[in-house]
Amino acid sequence: MDHKEGQYKVADLSLADAGRMRIEWAESRMPVLMKLREEYSKTQPFKGYKITGCLHVTKETAVLIETLKACGAEVAWSGCNPLSTNDSVSAALALGPNGDGDGVEIYAWYGQDTEDFYWCIDRTIDKTPDTTLDDGADLIFRVHSAFPEKTKDIIGGSEETTTGVHRLRAMAEDGKLGYPVYAVNDAETKWDFDNVYGTGQSTIDGILRASSVLIAGKNFVVAGYGHCGRGVAMRAKGMGANVIVTEVKATAALKATLDGMRVMPMEEAAKVGDIFVTATGMKDIIRGEHFLSMKEGAIVCNTGHYDVELNLQELAEVSTDARMIRDDNREYTMENGKKVYVLADGRLVNLAAAEGHPSEVMDMSFANQLQAHLALIRSHEAGEEMENTVLDLPEELDQEIAEIKLETMGLSIDKLTDEQVVYATDYSAGT
Amino acid sequence: MDHKEGQYKVADLSLADAGRMRIEWAESRMPVLMKLREEYSKTQPFKGYKITGCLHVTKETAVLIETLKACGAEVAWSGCNPLSTNDSVSAALALGPNGDGDGVEIYAWYGQDTEDFYWCIDRTIDKTPDTTLDDGADLIFRVHSAFPEKTKDIIGGSEETTTGVHRLRAMAEDGKLGYPVYAVNDAETKWDFDNVYGTGQSTIDGILRASSVLIAGKNFVVAGYGHCGRGVAMRAKGMGANVIVTEVKATAALKATLDGMRVMPMEEAAKVGDIFVTATGMKDIIRGEHFLSMKEGAIVCNTGHYDVELNLQELAEVSTDARMIRDDNREYTMENGKKVYVLADGRLVNLAAAEGHPSEVMDMSFANQLQAHLALIRSHEAGEEMENTVLDLPEELDQEIAEIKLETMGLSIDKLTDEQVVYATDYSAGT
C-alpha cells in the first residue's frame, strides 16, 4: 500500500503508467466531458471550491475527476464500493497527468473491508467539502451521521444512482437532509442511457469474464425490470438467452412479458434458471431456500448498487464447502450436494469482474455530474436560496448534452421549421 | 346509408351480424375491461349520465361503448377519423347486442368528408353530454368552438392520445379549457403499452395489408422516436428491416442510435428509404422535395393521429398521375418519372388499412378511460371542485390495471416481505 498522508492511499503507485493509459483510452471515448473540460478550464468556475466524491474509481471516473480539477476544483475522492476500484487508475490519479505527483487527493484500493471503506471516506471529509458527489449516497450519509455539523457548510451535493436518489428522497421527506442534492440519476441523459445500455452491456461483460459460459440457450433470470434490469434482460436476449424476469411491480412485469420475456415469482424461477442477475435495489432477493432449489451449476450474481440482493449468509449456512474456482467466481457446495457459483461475492458484477459501464455512457452521466456541481456553485454565488431537498437538473440540459454527443458521433438531425414550431402549440388545428 | 334520426346513421345495418361477431372476438381478448364491466354493471355508477365519445369505431371501442352502457350510461358516439370506422361494428352498435335495436346513439361510417365528420360530432352534442371522451380532441374542440355555452354543463372529459393531450395542455395554459380533462394517454398502462406495442404491431399490419411487401432487407424510415415511433421501429427491426430514424429531439435520436437504428435528417433518409412511416404528431414531415428525392417504388405512410404529417398536396403538385393500385395504396407518378406509393392517403395506416391496435392493448387503454369517467362522476357527486385543466389519473390505478391484466394472463409475481418493505425506505442502511 502506498500512503502519503493528506494526499493519497492507493495499492501500488508503480501501476500509474498503466492507469494513465487507461485514462487516456477513456478520454478518447468521452468527447462530451472532454468538450466541457476544454470550455470550463478556460473560465475556472470551480476555483476556490473543494469537491469531494465517493464513486467507483474507474478510468471513466478519473476523467471526471481530472475534469473537475482542470476547471479549478480542489478534489478529494474515495471509492464507493470495496471491490470496484481499479488500482492502476487510483495510482495514476495520485500521481497526476504528468506523473509528477500533482494529482488529486485519493483514498481507494481494490478489496477493502468496511473499516477501510469508511476510513477512506472520512479522509475526504477531513477538510470540509463545498460540494459532495455520491454514487450510492454513502458519502452524504457519512457526513450526516458522523459529521453532522459539517452539513451546514456544504453548498450541496449530487447523487448518481437510482438507489441513492430513492434513499435521499426518503431522507428529505423525513426532513433529515442537511443540504440540497441534485438527482443526477434522474436526468434523462443519465438513467435512460447509463442504466439501460451501460448496465446491460457491462453486466454481461462481468459474467463472461468471471465464468466464460455460453449465454445462448440459457435460462437467464433477471430480478427487477427497472432501467437496469431491462438493460440486462435486453442484452441477455441479444446474446441468445431465454430470459425470465421476476418483479414485484405489476406494470414492470407486464412490460417484460410484452418484451417477450417470461415472468414468474423467484420461487419458480430459482428452479429453472441457469444464470441469475439481481437488479432491484432491494435486499434478500435470492435467499437460502432459492439457492437450495437451484439446478446444479447455477451461476448467481448481482448488478444492483449494494451487496444485499443475494443473501449470501443464508447460502453459507446451507453450504458445506466454498472455494474460489476462478477470479470473482466462488463455488458453493450445498448440503443437498449441488453446486452453485456466486460471482464477485454478490457485489456489482459489472464493476468487480469487468470494468463497469463503458466510457461512452459514463461520458453523459458525468457531463450531468459536472453540470450539477456547476449549478450548485452558480446558485451559491448568485445567493439563491436552495431548499434542502432533492433537485432535478433542468430538462434543457439533456438536450444540450445529447446534442453534443450526437455531434461528436458525426450524426445530425432535423430542425423544426418556423411553421412547424407554430403548429406545435396550435390547438385550433384539427382533423 | 341507414339513418334513424336521433339514433344512428351508419353505412349498412345488414352488416350488424358480422360486426357483432367481431365485437365478441374483441371481448374475448379484453379481460380487464370485461371484468370491470361485470363489476360496475351491478352498481350502475353512470346511471343518469350521458357520455359522448368521439373515437375510432372499432371492435375494441365497441366493447368500451357497451361497457359504459352496461354500467348505466346513456351513450352517443362518432368516429374520430374519416377512414377508421369499421362499418360492421357501427351497424352492430346501432342495433345493440341482441340485434333488436336497443343499441347506442351512433353516427359513423367509413369514408367521410369533413362536413360529414362534423355533422356526426354535432349530433352527439345535440343533447348536452355530462362527460366527453376524445381521441385527438376533436369533440372537445368542437364543443368549445361551436357550442361554447355547453361547456359549463359538462362535468369533464378524457383524452386518449399524445397529440390530443399535448394540445389540451396548450389550451389549458392559455386559459381556454372550459372543463377538466383526464389525460388518459398519460397513464403508464396506456402510453407505455398501447403506444409502443399497439402502434408497433398495427402499423406493420397496416403496411402489410396495403402492400404485401417484404419488410426484411428494406431501409425502413421511421420519423419520430417517441413511444409510437419506437414501437414501429422495434417491430420493423423484428421483421428484418434496417431501420433509419429521423428526429428533432436530440435525446430521442441518441436512444435510437443506441438501439441500433441509424439516425439522419429526412433529407438524407428520403434518398435511401424503401418504406417510410411518420409518427411525430407534427405536420409536413415528408414534403414535396422529399418525395422527389425518393427511390423508385418507395412506400410512404403515416401512423400519427392527424393526416398532416405527409404533405400530400405538395406531392400532388409534383405528380403527373395518381391511381389506386390496390386498397389503401395510391400510386403517384411524379414529374421526374419515378413512382411512389402512399398508403391510406396519409391517414393512420394502422386503422385505415388494418384494424387498429390489438384488443389486448386497448383493453388497458379503455380500462383507463372507464376509470377516468368514473373519477369524473365521483368527484362531481362528491361535490369536489375540479380545476379546468388537464388531470392525471392516479398512479395506483396503473398497478391495479396491470395486476388484473397479469392475473387474466395467468401470471403471478413476487410480493415484498415485511422486512423488504422496511428496507425500501430505510436510508440508514449502507454499503
Place this chain on the structure above:
Amino acid sequence: MDHKEGQYKVADLSLADAGRMRIEWAESRMPVLMKLREEYSKTQPFKGYKITGCLHVTKETAVLIETLKACGAEVAWSGCNPLSTNDSVSAALALGPNGDGDGVEIYAWYGQDTEDFYWCIDRTIDKTPDTTLDDGADLIFRVHSAFPEKTKDIIGGSEETTTGVHRLRAMAEDGKLGYPVYAVNDAETKWDFDNVYGTGQSTIDGILRASSVLIAGKNFVVAGYGHCGRGVAMRAKGMGANVIVTEVKATAALKATLDGMRVMPMEEAAKVGDIFVTATGMKDIIRGEHFLSMKEGAIVCNTGHYDVELNLQELAEVSTDARMIRDDNREYTMENGKKVYVLADGRLVNLAAAEGHPSEVMDMSFANQLQAHLALIRSHEAGEEMENTVLDLPEELDQEIAEIKLETMGLSIDKLTDEQVVYATDYSAGT
C-alpha cells in the same frame, strides 16, 4: 364461374382489372424475374413447348406465368391448393395483359372441393405438357397415377417445396419417377430465402389478418424448426412473442434452444401456448388430445404445404359447436367448454388468409423455376440423357441470381483480388 372450354375456368372475369393491377404491383417488386423476362423474350427459348404448372395462383405466380409465355411457352395452369387462388389474378391471367383475351390457359378459383381440384389439374394435362412445374407435387403425382402413358412424352419437371421434393426423392428411390425433376426448392436462393424470410413474414401476416391479436407477450408455439419453422419463430420473436418450438429432430431442437427459444414436446406446449403454427411437412402434429388440453382462446394454424398437420377431424369429434367468427377463423367449442380458433381450416395460413410470400422472395424462387425449365429444354435440345431422378440446379446459378438481386437493390460487394484468388487454394500457407 366464368368458363370457356380449353381456355379458362375462373371465378369472375370482371375482377380482371383489379387482378391486373396486383400483377403490375408484383412486377415492380420482382426485378430479377423481369430482367430474365426481358432477356429471354428476345431469344424465345420456350418456343414450341408447352409448360404446365400447378402452383398457387397469386400475383407473383402470374408474373412467372406471363414470363414463361413471353419467352415463347404455351402455358396451362391450375392452383395447387383449394384456398390459395386469388380470383382477381386468375381472371387477369385468363384475359391477358391487355385484357383482350390473349391470356393463358387457366383453371383456378378460390374455394374448391377435391373434385374441382383434380378436374382443373386434368384440364392442364389434356394436351400433353413438355414440362411440368409443381408446388407440392400434385400435378406430377396426377400425371403418374392417372395418365402414366404421358410420362414418357414429358421432358422433365420442377418442384417448388421441401415437402414435394422429399416425396419425389422417395418416389425416385422407389424407381417410380417417370421423368427427371429439378428440385427448385433445394436451390440456396430458394430455400434459404423463400422458406425462411418468405414463410416467416407471410405466416405472421396471415395470422394478423385472420385474428388481429397482439403477438407481443404471447406464448407462440412453432412446430418444426426447419427453414420454414425457423423463419416463423424468428418473426414471432421479432414481434415480441415468447417462442416455444416442438421438434422430432435433436439438432433442430438444439438450434432452437441456442436461438433463445424454449423447446418442449407438443404435449406440454399445448397446455401453455396462446398461438400455434405447424411447419413440419408431417401429419397429425396437433391432435385431439392436444386441442383438449389447450387454454381458452388458443389460436391454431398451419403453414406447411398440406392440410394434414392439424387433425381437424379429431377436433371436430371433441367439439360441440363450430362457427366462422371472421374470415378464415373458425371457432370450435369443445366438449370441455373451452373454445379454440382454427385459422384457414388448417390450410397454409399465409396463402389462405394473406397473400403468400412477398413478391421480393418469390422473385428469386421463380427465377430458379425459369432456369430449371430452361435447363430441361436445353438438355433436351442438346440430346443429353437425363436420368429419371431428382436433379439439383447448378450452384453457380445461385450466385448469378443473387448478384442480379443485389444489383437491383443498389448494393455492391467486394471482389477477390488476384492474390486472394491464389491464396484461396494455396494449402501451403500456414500460421
Place this chain on the structure above:
Amino acid sequence: MDHKEGQYKVADLSLADAGRMRIEWAESRMPVLMKLREEYSKTQPFKGYKITGCLHVTKETAVLIETLKACGAEVAWSGCNPLSTNDSVSAALALGPNGDGDGVEIYAWYGQDTEDFYWCIDRTIDKTPDTTLDDGADLIFRVHSAFPEKTKDIIGGSEETTTGVHRLRAMAEDGKLGYPVYAVNDAETKWDFDNVYGTGQSTIDGILRASSVLIAGKNFVVAGYGHCGRGVAMRAKGMGANVIVTEVKATAALKATLDGMRVMPMEEAAKVGDIFVTATGMKDIIRGEHFLSMKEGAIVCNTGHYDVELNLQELAEVSTDARMIRDDNREYTMENGKKVYVLADGRLVNLAAAEGHPSEVMDMSFANQLQAHLALIRSHEAGEEMENTVLDLPEELDQEIAEIKLETMGLSIDKLTDEQVVYATDYSAGT
C-alpha cells in the same frame, strides 16, 4: 519456462492448480464429452494408439485431451496459435489430474514466435502418431512437408476448422494428402453451433476484454458472412450495434441484407465503421488504404483462424507510431494523424483476448473429434481401406450428439408415431 524433455515445455508449472480448477470448471459445462469419457474409459478403445494434436490449449481442449487419455490413448499436444495457449491449463496438463506428473506430453505457452511454434509441433511428431488432430491444419501440413515419410504410418487425422478443411480439400484434390482426414468442422453439430454461437459470443467477449467500449450505437463491420461472421453479426446486433457486412459471395451478402444488416464493399465500410471484425478465412481483407480511410479511434480485429486477414505490415508502413495501450490492444498513430486500435495483433481475438469458445459449444465439437478418432481406429482395426481424402462423419452421429446434449440440458422432444413414420415416405398422399 519449465521444460522436461520428452514430456513437456510450458510457461510455469506453478500455475497448475489454477489451471486444474479451470479444467474442472470446463468439465462441469461439457456433459456430452464427459459422458463419452465415462463410457469409453471402460472399453479403452485408444489403448495402444498415440494421438497427436495441435489445437488451442484452452480449458476445453484440456477436457478433450484428458478424455482421449482416459480412453486409453497416449497423447502429445501443441498449441495451434502463438497467442491462444492458456499457461495455467498447459501447466495442469503437464502435471496431470492429480498434480503428480502423470500428465500428457505437452509443448505450449502463450506468446510464441514462429520458431517456437514449429519446435513444439515437431516434438509432438517425434514419436510417430497413429492419428493427428488439427485446428487449422498446421500439424498435418508439417507432417507432410517436414516428415513426409511418416504419413504412411499414420492411420488418419481430423480437422476442426472451416479454413483447415478448405485447404485439405484443395490438397486432396491435388493428390497430395497422405492419409484420410475427417472434416470434423463439417459435422452439423460442429459448424452450425461452434462456428455460429461460439464464435459469435467469444468474439464479442474478446473485444470487450481488450477495449471495454460500448457496442450499442456503433457501426460494427463484419467482413465475411459465413457461419462465423453470421454469429458475430448476430451478437453485435444483439448488443445494440448497427451491423455492416462485407462479402465477396452474393448469396451471403443477400442473406445479410435480409437479416437487417447493411452490405457494402470494404472501401466504403472502412470510412464509417467504428469496430471491425474479419471472419473470412481470406488474407488482406483490411489493407493499408482501408486503415487510412478509417475514422479516428476505430477498433480493428480478426476472428478468423490465421492472422493474415488484417494486413498489419501495410498498417505499420503508414503509421508513425505504435504502442500497447492495454492488454491485447495496440494503438497505431497513422501518418494522417489518426489513431486506430488493433486487438490481439490481428490473431483470433476470441482466443487471444478472451477464452475462446464457451465450453458448452466445444462440448459438441470435441465429441465429434472423439468420434472421428474412434472411427479412424475402428476402420483401421477392421482392416477397412480408407481413401486418402477428406471424409465426412456420418449424419446419424449429429443426432446422437444432439440428443445427449438435449438430455443433459433437461430438454425432451417429440417422437414420430408409427403412422407418422409411414407418412414420411408415402408419396401417394396428396392434397
